Amino acid sequence: MDSLVDFSKETQVKVQTAESQRKGKQIGIMGGTFNPVHMAHLVAAEQAMTKLHLDEVWFVPDNIPPHKDAPLNVSARDRATMLDLATRDNPRFRVKLLELFRGGVSYTIDTIHYLTKKAPENTYYLIMGSDQVNSLHKWKNAEELAKLATLVGIRRPGYPQDPQYSMIWVDAPDIRLSSTAIRRAVSTGISIRYLVPDKVREYIEEKGLYRD
Ligand SMILES: Nc1ncnc2c1ncn2[C@@H]1O[C@H](COP(=O)(O)OP(=O)(O)OP(=O)(O)O)[C@@H](O)[C@H]1O
Numbered sequence: 556m557d558s559l560v561d562f563s564k565e566t567q568v569k570v571q572t573a574e575s576q577r578k579g580k581q582i583g584i585m586g587g588t589f590n591p592v593h594m595a596h597l598v599a600a601e602q603a604m605t606k607l608h609l610d611e612v613w614f615v616p617d618n619i620p621p622h623k624d625a626p627l628n629v630s631a632r633d634r635a636t637m638l639d640l641a642t643r644d645n646p647r648f649r650v651k652l653l654e655l656f657r658g659g660v661s662y663t664i665d666t667i668h669y670l671t672k673k674a675p676e677n678t679y680y681l682i683m684g685s686d687q688v689n690s691l692h693k694w695k696n697a698e699e700l701a702k703l704a705t706l707v708g709i710r711r712p713g714y715p716q717d718p719q720y721s722m723i724w725v726d727a728p729d730i731r732l733s734s735t736a737i738r739r740a741v742s743t744g745i746s747i748r749y750l751v752p753d754k755v756r757e758y759i760e761e762k763g764l765y766r767d
């Protein structure tokens with residue numbers, strides 16, 4: 556199966572059905588800690604955007620991630636700047652800092668409430684890797700979230716698909732990459748060229764991020 560062009564029958568039917576009922580703008584929401592943003596984030600967002608015919612994808616860096624215990628060691632400003640550098644050349648990618656401005660723990664339901672109140676005419680698609688899909692039932696008000704947003708899953712190597720909610724699966728190339736791996740590579744002096752956009756790599760080098 557060619558994951559770049561294949562689109563399962565089931566997903567095609569869901570997309571076509573959804574397209575006939577579309578209203579407002581179709582906005583993909585890619586939430587994450589992005590510590591740092593890497594190629595798999597960008598590929599997932601682009602594949603979901605083009606295959607589901609979304610108007611834009613908004614990257615929403617979290618302030619305090621709800622389920623991550625380890626300290627981030629990098630400022631929110633640095634994470635947001637790297638996201639900006641990574642997405643700047645894509646006219647349909649946007650970085651939205653609403654969770655940073657809201658402060659506190661970044662629950663996705665609060666973000667979706669805010670967005671659906673501000674622009675109720677839009678449709679919001681929550682894009683997430685299969686690791687997040689599998690733990691979605693532990694998120695705050697997950698049931699409600701699944702009603703307010705369309706859930707979009709991207710297969711992630713090492714995390715078999717085990718959805719508890721109805722969702723659209725988008726085929727994207729399997730990329731075994733994580734921010735953890737990027738941080739480890741930098742701290743041990745291994746190259747991250749081609750794993751993150753060049754501008755992000757240069758920023759990490761200039762600011763001396765993730766060295767220890
Ligand atoms: N390699 C990947 N393939 C598919 N989805 C991914 C991949 N890496 C991250 N994602 C998805 O991107 C979103 C943001 O992830 P996040 O910022 O936590 O990156 P991460 O690589 O998982 O970070 P960390 O290693 O620090 O936990 C999540 O929905 C996650 O599932």
Ligand SMILES: O=C(O)c1ccc[n+]([C@@H]2O[C@H](COP(=O)([O-])O)[C@@H](O)[C@H]2O)c1
Pocket residue numbers: 585586587588589615616617620621622623661662663664687693694695
């Ligand atoms: O709302 C929740 O309860 C919740 C629990 C875990 C993760 N999330 C969101 O999922 C996104 C990815 O999280 P993370 O920790 O993998 O970076 C990010 O936007 C988080 O705010 C949200």
